[in-house]
Amino acid sequence: MTVDNRITNKRQWVWRFLFVAFIWLVVTQFAEIEKLILTAMSGHVGWLILAVVFQFAYYSLYSNVFRLAMCMLGVYLPWRIMLPSTFASMFVNVVAPLGGASGVAVFVDQAIQRKQSPARTAAGAMLALISDFTAFSLILVTGLTYLFYYKDLRVYEVIAAALLLLLTIGMTLILLLGLWQPNLLRRLLEWAHRFIALLFEWFKRPSPLKSDWVEKTFDDFVGIGLAIRSKPKNLLKIFLISFTAYTMDLISLWMIFRAFGQDVHFGILVAGFSMGILFWVITITPQGIGVVEGMMALVYTSLGIPANIATVIALTFRGLTFWLPFFLGFIFLQALPTFRGESRTEVRDWSVRLAALLTALVGIVNMISAVIPPTTWRVLLLENVLSTETYYGFYIITALTGFTLLMLADGLWRRKQTAWRLTLIFLALSTVSNLLKGLDYEEAFLAIALGIWLVFLKPNFHARSVYPPLQQGVRVLLAALGYICLYGIAGFYLLDTHFAVNYGLMEATAQIVKMFTSFQNPGLQALTPFGRYFSSSIYIVTGLVLVFVLIMLIRPLIIRAPASEKERERARRIIETAGESAMANYALLDDKLYHFTPGGSVAAYVVKGRAALVYGDPIGERKNFSAALASFLALCRKKRWSPIFFQIRPDYLKEYEKAGLEVLTIGDEMVLDLKDWETDDHNAPGEVFRRLKSAGYSTHLHRPPLDRALLDDLQVISDEWLAFMHIMEKRFSQGWFEPGYIQNTHVLTAIDPKNRVVGFASLLLSARTGEIGVDLLRHFQDVEPGIREFLLVSAILWARDQRYERINFGFTVGGRMQSLYEANGAIRYIAKHLDEVFSSRDILPHLRKIPVRALPRYMAFPPGCARRAALALVRSDAGDEFIEDYLKDMWRRAWAARHLR
Structure with missing residues (x-):
């Protein structure tokens, strides 16, 4: 098993553990969660909503403290990762309570995946906690002073505050040890290295720490100390943000008091808040479960708040500051790049x-409730x-x-x-x-x-x-x-x-x-x-x-039944012998119906409403085209369908016009003549290909039928790609990932240096025309940039080695967009739809400096049927999604009519 596979397996077990722990915690604490919900429902909704808003402001500032602390030490994690990571770290700290170390591991893992120092990341998290505890100490001192003044200060509260002070001082000494006592730091690291090696040797396992771990960690800690000493203003900025975050937290608590109709003095508010947060940090139970609520209610009751109101406020505050982030953390954990x-x-x-x-x-539950x-x-x-x-x-x-x-x-x-x-x-x-x-x-x-x-x-x-x-x-x-x-x-x-x-x-x-x-x-x-x-x-x-x-x-x-296997096999034989392009294979996708003409031609079409939408031209011998077109038009008259032809070639435009159809230019097919391709050219895709090749990437061509294991790997890649692009599979005019379809295509896979399949391109072959078509082109997101160009160049080289003459990169709207958008409403709607459908697979930007030819493609429909043609095309490509797109388009046009008069 490779190192990468071992890491993957470990992460799988980590996820399983966290998932089981989440279920266990929710089940065991369900009574408390239900009590929190019932309690919150009795408060004023408006004040509670404001309290939630200020809680989100608190966590936004809190995550920014971590981001700035890490930036100060040379670790740069994007903002879009920090807030989810903060919630996820809180969740992990609850289900895997290791004194906060498990939560820090979330940030460390994000840094490792971005090839940044894990030691500096951990130190940045520690610096953020020191800043957080220091800012809280000001509030804590205010609360302790108030309790002392009113003779309500307990011994255990003083002891807890002293423990927090010692914890803060200890973390500060650890951070600055490389600056103040470098020799002591080196000795401690060497001792830790030997101890871990002996421990793993006792279990007959190799040490996880490499031989240069001591030197690298020592250099990191020395650099951390120097960075902190050289940027005191940044420390002040981090501290001020931490203090502002606690201010948001206090305002949120005050709003909860207002939600339950209770006036509260500032000193009382701070006293209960500071004791609740103090025991949240110090208590040995995970995140103070079962302790914080009781402590806050006890303090408020002792300061004159009615016991029932104090309990309600403590429970509600706990729900907003702990349980809500806990559930959000479980959700966000799944969205992090940790699980790639x-x-x-x-x-x-x-x-x-x-x-x-x-x-x-x-x-x-509904059945039983009923x-x-x-x-x-x-x-x-x-x-x-x-x-x-x-x-x-x-x-x-x-x-x-x-x-x-x-x-x-x-x-x-x-x-x-x-x-x-x-x-x-x-x-x-x-x-x-x-x-x-x-x-x-x-x-x-x-x-x-x-x-x-x-x-x-x-x-x-x-x-x-x-x-x-x-x-x-x-x-x-x-x-x-x-x-x-x-x-x-x-x-x-x-x-x-x-x-x-x-x-x-x-x-x-x-x-x-x-x-x-x-x-x-x-x-x-x-x-x-x-x-x-x-x-x-x-x-x-x-x-x-x-x-x-x-x-x-x-x-x-x-519902209209699909074509039978016998009809599909008959259409396959016609396409293999008479197809004009590799893309003619789209006529064999299982959404198509077939009309066979007496002259041996076939038209592949779908029916949407009162429109019959044909993919491409009727396929057959050229001399039979007029008869084939007339036969299909006769079928449409009989069925009262409007005939619409999509992505037709320029060869037969006069025949369509002679039949009384309007013709619209909609885009181009991008084709490369392989005799024009030279690998020595200094073009962008070729340079990317050579860079990835030298980095250890490779490709492999799989011939049909594909085995089950490979299909599973490709399904994984396809699902992630679709999720990342926030789209669903389109139909009719392009391929989609369906195991029965993919299994019978040639697939070119990209393999990374760790022998993992990270991307693929499905290929459509036409031996008759000497052409290869590029169909699906999908990949993981956490791979080396340029993987699409790498797959495209690999497909070109393979096609040339197999003595094919051309490679077809598929349909693109490209330069036709402007003229389409300037047309009337229905044509403009067709343009918008084509742009959305083909933009996700458009490989034109990846073909820079490659001598591709643009072959025009057209759409033909009866006069006055542009709107019906537009809806038929959208329904064929997008399925049920066309309703949502149409409503969104209506909303945009209504907004424009109101605001852009």
């Missing part, structure tokens, strides 16, 4: 799977607003959303974007129905929290829906029957006091079976109004669920 490559992908996989499982859990009667005091509040029948109706909606969320969980597991969107909608519906059926804020909070997390996970849901097979409807039917049975059994079991029969589990099962198999009275004797409602709800829920199942069963009959 396989490990980062594992994080994303686990995130997607956990989101799917939690969606299913919310569905089950059979539990509301609490009396909540019913009394609701009856002032809603009738009994209305909130019973929301019970049924809750049961139905439970079933729907269970069905959607399967789509989330498979990264379906449509499932992601529908899940957000039904989580919102679940929130409303739970609140209106009985003020069940617990279930509503669970749905809201999951919805917020899913919004963060949006880039991971990029898979398209496929043609629904009949088996899917059968699976939904079985799932529906199971859900209905569970709903009925759970209701009878939990509501046995609402019926004349005391239902156990077996009796509840027998009763639900009897209800659906007997045509006579099932013998139900409800004793309460809710019992009577539940009896009726079983039939209502069953009927509505079965309607949904019926729709799923007839979907394959309603």
Whole structure:
């Protein structure tokens, strides 16, 4: 196993440990979390929102303290990394309490990945903590003085303050040891090096510290001391920012007092705040869990704040300053570059799977909640607003959303974007129905929290829906029957006091079976109004669920079926013998239908609304083109479709015009004649290729069929690329990553010096035309710059070695954009869409100084059908996403009409 693989495996285990620790902590502290939520809900919403805003201001300043401290010591981490890293470090400090060292490791790992000094990073984090503790000491002295003046100062509070002072002095001495006592520092480092070597030798393992570790660390610490001594003004700046951050924290606490209608003297505010933060730092429990709340409430109570108000304020402040950052830290940890490559992908996989499982859990919670009667005091509040029948109706909606969320969980597991969107909608519906059926804020909070997390996970849901097979409807039917049975059994079991029969589990099962198999009275004797409602709800829920199942069963009959394998194989033979370009292979993608003409030609098309959109020209012998075009136009007249041809070549423009179609120039295909390519040319891609080659990068060409392991590696790269680009797979006019499609293509992989596949290019081959087309071009983000050029030049060299004549880099709008944008609304909309679709794969910027030829491509459609052509193209490429894009475009145009008159 390589060093890189060992590091990856270690990070995978670290992530697994952190994930399990997160679940364990949430489960064990669930009662406290619920208490915090209930407490916060009783406060004034406006003041609480302001308190949250000031908390975010505090953490923004706090993360800036770390950034400036590290910059002072020569470690430069970008701002976009520092705030997530700060939250992530807080999360890690809680689940892996090692005296703050585990949180510092988050920053150190970011520095290592950017090839910066880990020792200086750790020292920068320590300097930030010293500044933080020093700024807090001013507030602490004020609080201690107030407590002393009012004779409320305890011995343990003084001892805790002394420990904080000793901790601050100790960290300062460690930082400046290289400046004051270099010989002592060297001896300590040598002793540590020997001790760790002996310790690992005892376990028969090599020492993790290299032989030059002592010298490098010693030089770093000496440099740290010199940097601190030479920049006193920077120290003052860091201290002032730390003090400002604590001011934001204090203002946030004061706003919490206002939220609960409690006036507070400045001295009392500072005294309770300083004691809470002091024991947060000093206590041996992770981040003061179970200690800070009690200490703050005790101090405020002793200073005259009513005990119940003091407890409420302490709990709310703890929720905003600890639990909210804790959950944000768990979310941000997954977004950090710490989990790159396989490990980062594992994080994303686990995130997607956990989101799917939690969606299913919310569905089950909704099902159970829908059979539990509301609490009396909540019913009394609701009856002032809603009738009994209305909130019973929301019970049924809750049961139905439970079933729907269970069905959607399967789509989330498979990264379906449509499932992601529908899940957000039904989580919102679940929130409303739970609140209106009985003020069940617990279930509503669970749905809201999951919805917020899913919004963060949006880039991971990029898979398209496929043609629904009949088996899917059968699976939904079985799932529906199971859900209905569970709903009925759970209701009878939990509501046995609402019926004349005391239902156990077996009796509840027998009763639900009897209800659906007997045509006579099932013998139900409800004793309460809710019992009577539940009896009726079983039939209502069953009927509505079965309607949904019926729709799923007839979907394959309603939705137009894809081409059969026999038709696709017939089209493949025609394309291989008559295709004019390597890009003609796009006609074989599984979204296409085929029209075969009597003369042996084929038109590959999709139907969107009342438009038939053809990819390219009808393919066949040139002498049969007129007849092939006429045959397809006759089909469109028969079906009442508008024929639209996309990316047609200039060879047959007169035939389209003769057929009465308008022709629009939309872009170019970029083609390189391999005889014009010279590796000795000093062009930019060639220079990048030579640089990466000398750095140890290489490529390998894989011929179809690809093995499963390679497909898994390519899937990892593709998923990360899509997530980074914040796009989903497009269809129709370009390839997309689908294992069945990729498995049968030639794939060129880029391999880094650690023998890891970091990028790939899928190639389309046309032996007839002597042309190779570059299809998908994707890679990891944490690789050496220029990996795209490296893959392109490697593809060019391979094509030339295989004696191909040309390489086709695909379609680009390029210089045609300006003229398209100057056209009317529908044409401008086509231009905007083409720019968005092809910009993510546009390789024109990477072809600088390469002698490519631009071959014009056109679009043909009936006169007056430009708008229909635009919508058909958008729907074909973007699928369901076209609705969102269209609404965004309407909003932009409305805004422009108002503000740019």
